[in-house]
Amino acid sequence: MPLFYPALYVSVHMRGRSLAVNTIQNALNALKAMYAWQSYYSIDVESRFSRGELLQSHEVHSLRDFMQKPLIDKNDGNVVSISRRPKTVSTTNQYARMSVIADYLGFLADQLLSPSTSGREGIARMVAQIKANRPRTSNKSNISREEKHLDDAVLDTLEEALRPGSDSNPVREYAVQVRNALMFSILRITGLRRGELLNLKVEDIDFAKNTLKVVRRPDSKGDARAYQPVAKTRERVFPLMPELVDRIRGYVLSHRNKVPGAKKHGYLFVTHKPGGSQGLPLSNAGFGKFMGELKHTLEGHSGIHAHSLRHHWNYSFSKTCEIQGVTPEREEKIRSYLMGWSETSGTAATYNRRRIKEQASKAVLELQSKHFSNAKSGATE
Template identity: 45%
Template sequence: MTLAIRHLQFRQGERHKLLVDAQTGIPLYYPSLFITTQVRAGGASVSTVQASLTALKVLYAWQADQGVNLEELFSSGKVLRLEEITSLVGFSARLLREERRLKTYKVVRLGVKAGRAVIRSISNVSAQTHFSRLSTISKYLGFLAETLRVGQTSRLAEGPVSVMVELINAYRPKTTQLTAVDRDERGLDLKVVDDVLEYLRPGHPQNPFVDQAVQQRNHLIVTLLRYLGIRRGELLSLRVEDVDFSKSTISIVRRADTPLDSRRHQPLVKTKPRRIPINDALQKALSDYILRCRGCCRRAKKHPYLLVTHKVGPSLGSPMSNSSFGKLMAIVQGMKSEFSAVHAHAFRHTWNYEFSSITDEAGTVTPEQEQKIRAYLMGWSETSNTAVTYNKRHTKELAAQAVLEFQEALKCKKE
């Protein structure tokens, strides 16, 4: 049986996802029950539901691969054996599409390395993804085992179920692996940021986009990311009404599951709502786009979202989707080799680096005040440690400067 994740949108705007039989479209009963009662009922976002369903899809792919029927196994009072658990752990680390593709081969595909034939390695998911998959799988197996105990003659003992769940969790990657790479390296060089803005400037001879409205929209997008440090979901969720020209502010508002958003995959605001002041240049860029570009699209008058599609066709004037934004970033990355690291979140890291540098040079606020200001502008809690992660690049530079000054002082002291 081939499984697929189906996206649902109810009349009141709520989004939901279910694991279904790809041929019949019928949802799988126990995965649907688990997602509805254990994941979605807890207030999880659609993206969290998607990740959970992907983990369950991997579990059922393993079940088919191993010839195991989990429902029959648990109903008979048994649990997974140690060798089955280790097999499941290894399987869940692989890319599911790689597993599916390898099953279509009649023979084992070999590669050539240093004149010798070698078996081609299968790509693995990241440690973070593997950790998340196993967490969901262990929780689901515990849920399934407990659910199937009801009304069964042969009941599962409490101990074996708990041991099975704990053993799967014990095989999750260590947390030290999840932070092995510093996130501060994701920031962009300031010259690259300036070059991107210049190349995307409307009328620039090397602008890869032809339509003038598209050029103006794309330049506005990068400008907002550059000067506000907002997330992609926050950017695509902006409405015209969120721009207050009388007060020179732009508001970031959480509106999950709103029926006004026609996009299948609604961009979401993950951080706290806030109102950010904007200067004259940003106001002019926003005003020009709203009046000259967005206002010319008939469909745009039927919804409140700021950024719209300008491609001629049935989607003209519709809210800009996540996939359209991804295509924009892909085109920007291909403009020059130096732009390969350009993506929405990189601008957020860069914003935090520049904010630290400028506030340090100004010297007008205390470190405590800077932390509170940053937390508000980024939408974090004042007690959140997220700022430490985003500010690591600036901290490293200060540390390098301090240690060099220390070494010079020691040198002068000896002399």
């Protein structure tokens, strides 16, 4: 039997909000770390909360320090302990753990404490104290991601290598070559997430209107994958060039529909390799294998992955908007729709930061060039 309150928290508090599977898995890992902390210090928070006792300051501090430690597996894979090695997790990991734990302990205390006003105030103070003890996180990782530049020439070379029939193609089966080349093109042209790509169904492609629809399908009964890829962001319709739609049609009619079992579901990309999984929707592991092969196709470009293509799409979109004279406000709204974000999330501005940096650098260099030109002119006179 699963632990009651963590199961209740995940089922009601997280699943009820339609959060992504990976988000829930990460939360469960954070709760495992919290239970390891309880075991290490012989603390039973459920009993404590039932008696009306909340965590004290020194306990919050010990929780903070303990969340720096990496989990280790024991007893046939059940995580029951924390590594005693001096190695620590990243501050980002520690921050995420404590964020989940603060939310969970607030939820747990709300379930177990008496509904008095003073009790509610105490819960709020405890949650705030846990959050206040989270490590400071810098935006260094975000900056490094922005600096990972994907040149169009590199992507063009990759597309040529993935071209069906190419001698440099990393796979040999022609149908798989067609599928992989199509997946890469869709990721590059649309900026879709990995989960959105693997969640596509044939019916999501309007072959008459040349559009692709991103649809959320949490817990789809027709999906036999253990870890079902889902659309993490909002549903939207994405226009496609007729050439790309023709390629999708060609893959479906000439290759996908000939794979045994593929017609039993509507998912666009399927497993072609003979075996028990043949004809099933392409799994995350299968897609990961494709991306792994892609990294070794071009020497020196191991940083290429699905999300880097999404970054590149946003960068290219910014350049196009600049050429067309689209206002920043209008650009942000269009980008938010095409990427499936809320207009108030601020994510659109984050993805545009690299382009803003380039514009700033260009302006600074123009000022310097003007200064040195004036100085040279003055010296000549």
